[in-house]
Amino acid sequence: MQIKIYRGTHQIGGCVTEIKTATARIIIDMGEELPSSNHAEQKPLEIDGVTKGTPDCNAVLITHYHGDHVGMFEKVLPHIPIYMGKVAKQIYAVVQNTLKTKLNKGNPQRIQNFNEYVVSKPLYFCDIKVTPYTIDHSAFDAYMLLIEADGKRILHTGDFRMHDARGGKMLAVFEKYCKNIDVLITEGTMLSRTNEQVFTEHELGLKAEELLRENKYVFALCSSTNIDTIAEFYNAALKTDKPFIVCEKDFQEEILKVVTQNAESQFYNFNRRKIYSYGKNLHTFMTEKGFFFLGRANYTTQKAIKAFPNSLLIYSMWSGYLDKAQPAFDEYKSNFINNALNCGCQMVNLHTSGHASVDEIKKVCETTEAKTIIPIHSESPEIIKELGISGEIRILNDGDVFVI
Template sequence: MSTERLIYLPLGGAGEIGMNCYVYGYGPKDKERLILVDLGVTFPDMDTSPGVDLIFPDLTWLTDRKDQLEAIFITHAHEDHVGAVGHFFGQLGVPVYARAFTANIARRKLSEHGFGDETVTTVSAYPERVETGPFKVSFVPVSHSIPESSSLLIETAGGRVFHTGDFKIDHDPIVGEAFDEALWQDIAKDGIKALVCDSTNVFSKSAGRSESELGGNLEALIKGAERMVVATTFASNVARVKTLAEAGERAGRSICLMGRAMRRMVEASIETGVLGSFPPVVSIDDARDVPRENLMLLVTGSQGERRAASAQLARGKFNGIEMKEGDMFLFSSKTIPGNERGVISIMNQFSEMGVDVVDDNDGLYHVSGHANRPDIAKAHELMDPQMVIPMHGEHRHLREHAKLAEEAGRASAVAVNGMMVELSGNKPKVVEYIETGRRYLDGSTQIGALDGIVRDRIRMALNGHVIVTVILDEDGEPLGEPWCELMGLPETGRSKAPLVEVLEEDLGQFLGRAKEATLKDDGKIEQELRKIARRTTLDEIGKKAEVSVIISRLA
C-alpha cells in the first residue's frame, strides 16, 4: 500500500467568493511537497472591517511549511486570485508561474514591493508543462472575463487533478481564447482523478451567454442617450471595456478612460498582445472640452468602491468632470454579494443629480464570466472525473454543486477553508482541519483578524469613546477634579445636563471618597473609573462607552 497521498487544502475561496488560495500536496503524510494555486485578496466593508484596506488569507499553516513549498501558480489576473502575491512573496520565496498577461500584472504587483521581474516566469499554454517537485503543471486556456485565464492540469504519480479556476463556456469571447471542448476531452482521455471546479453560478439554471451578444444592445443604448454617457465595469474585464468603447465609437462618441486600474489593464493587454486594437481614446484634459452629447467615459468602481471614479463622480467632481441632469450612468456589471449597499448608494446619489441610472437587471448589458449550472454540468461531462470538489463559492454554492455531481453518480465533498481533503482513494475524504482565518492590510501594516485591533475599532464606532484624565500630587491625593474628553458621543443625555459634566461629577465623587490604599494603586483607580464612566454613559445615553483612563502622578 502506498504511503504517498494526494491532498487539496483551500486556505481561501472555499465557503466565500473571493480571496482564492488553494494548496495541493503529494507525498508521505505531513511531508508532502506542496504547490500553491492563486494568492488573492478580498475587500473590506465598513460594517465588519472599518479602516482596513485589503483582506488576505491567513498563510500561517503554509509559511510554517515553506520548505515544502515548490511554487506558486496564478490562474488569471483578477485581484481575488493575484492581489496578494506581492504582499506574501517575501515570506514564501518560491517561483511564481503564470501566462503572459497574468505575469505582466503579477510583476507590476511584485515591483510595488521591491521585487524584480525575474520573480515571475512566463509559461505558454498546454501542452507546455512546468515540472516542480512531484508535480507537472500545465496552463489550459479557458474563457472568462479577463484575458488569458487558465485552468490547471496538475499531474502527479497519485493521479491527475484538473483545477478549473474561474471559467465559462463562451465560444466567442471577443478578447482571449474561446472555450475549447475538444481540448478538454483530449486532456480527459487519460483520466481525471479529481475535478476542482468553480461554483459561483451553480444556481443560475440558464446556459451562460457570450460576450459577443452585448455589442448591439450597448450601441443602441448609447445612441439613444441625449447627454454624456458614463459606463462602469470591472477594470479587468478587458473584453467588456473594449465592447463598451467600440459601441461608444459606433455611436459617435469620444472615449475617455478614467481610473488607474482601467488604464493599467488596457495597457497590459496591449503590451502582451492580448488586445490587437482598441478604439482611440482622448485624455482627461481633452475630454473636458468635448461636448457632453459626444462624450463617453469608461470608469472604475462598478462595485461601489469609495475611492474609485464612480463613487467620486457620485460625490461631485472627478478630474474636473461632473455628472449633470440628463446624463446617463450604466452599470455594465453584476454586483458581487456584499457590495450592494455601496452600489445602491451611488445609484441614489446620481438619481438626486437627475442622472439616469441603467443597471443590468434585464440582462441586456452584462454577461457573467462564470459558468452557469448547465455549463458546470457540461464541464463534469467533458472531464468525466472520478470525483468533483466544488470551490469558489459560498457554502450554499459548494453544497449545491456537490449535489449536482452526486446526482450524476460522481463522488463529491463540500470542503471549506481549512478542510484538508485527501484525493488518493476512490472518493474524497476530509482528513484534517487546519486553523484558518484572515489577515488585514491596515494602512501599510498587516494585522491578524483576531488581534483585536479591528474589534476595538468597531466597539469605538458602536459605543463612542471617553478619555478620563486624573492627576495625583506627590502625596497621592487628587489634584483638582478628573476631566473627560468625549468622541462619538452626544453632548447631553437623559438628565439634560452636559454629558461631560455629569461624567466628571460622578468620577470626582469617587476620587473624593476613595481610600488611601486605592489611591496608591493605579490599577484599582483605572478599574473603578472605567466602571463608573461606563455606568454613567449607560444611564445618560443608553450606551456603555469605551473608556481610556490616563493617570499622571507628580514626582
C-alpha cells in the same frame, strides 16, 4: 497524493489549494478574502513553509489576477517561485504600481520576478507535472491547471465561464486535453446564483451599441481589468463614432496599452482610435460629439456626471454589490449610483457574469469524465449534488485533507 483546500470551500474567493506528493508541494492561488465575505476570518491565513517558517513549497501557481486569487502573494516567502500568465502579470503590475504610487501599498517589484506560463507547456516540480491551459473568465489571460502525479490527474479550473467568444472553444480544450480526470476541483460561484441570467459578451456589445445610438452621453461603470467587456464597449463606441473617454489616464490607459501590445486580434487593439482622458478641456468637444465614458466609482467620474447630468449610466458590474441583502454589498458604489441618479442619470444594468452557469459546470464535469468532483469558490457547494452529475461529489471543509 493529497489535496488540501486551505480556504475557499464555502465562500467565494480567498482561494488557496495545496497539492502534495511524497516529494513535492505546490499551492494554487493565494487569494485574499473578499472584503465583506460572510466567512471572513479574523486572522490572516498562515501556512507553514509557504507564508512562514522555512520555505517548503516548490511553487505558487496563480490562476488569474483577481484579488481573491492573488491578493495574498506578498505573504509568500521569498525564494518560492510564483507563476502567472504573461499578460496577466503585466496587467497586475499596473494595478500594483498604481497602489504603490497612490497609497504606498502593493509590491510591483515582486511581480516583475513572477515566472510566466506558456500555454500547454508543462512545468515540472519534482514528481508533479502541471500543464496550464487558457480559460475564459472576466480576468484576461486566466488559466486552468492540469496536475499529474502518482499516476493521477487533477484538473483545477480556477474561475471560468464558457459564454464568451473564447468560451465557445473551451469544450474542445476539455475534450482534447482534460478527459479521464480523477479529481476535478471546480469553481461553483453560480451554484448560489441560479436566478442570474447569463448572456454573452457579444450580446452585451450589441446592446451597448444600441444604447450608444439612442443616447448621446453615456457613462459606464465597469471593472478596469474586465478587458472583454471594455473591448465590447470600445468597439461599440467605434461603430457609433463616439469618443471613448477614460477617467484615469495612467491607470486605465496603461492597462489597455498592455492588452494592445499583446493583442492577437483586432478586437483587443485599443489603438484603433484615440482614447481621451477626462478633463475640463474636453467639455465642449464632449458636448458636441457625445461620448462613451468608461468610469469608476470615484471623484473624477462623479465630477463628469455632474457636468453632464441626465446622461445614461450603464452599470456593468455584479448587481449584488448594490443589494443590501448580499454580504458583498458595497456601500461606496451604492452611494455613487444614488448620487448619479440624483443628478438625473438614467441607469441600465448591462453585465455578463465571469463565472460558469450551472449548466456549464455540469458540462465540464461530464466532458472531463471526472471521477470525483470538489466544488470550491461557492457559498452553496452542496447544490452541485442536485445537478445529476455522475461523478462522486466531495464537499470539503477548509483545511480537510483529501487523499487520492
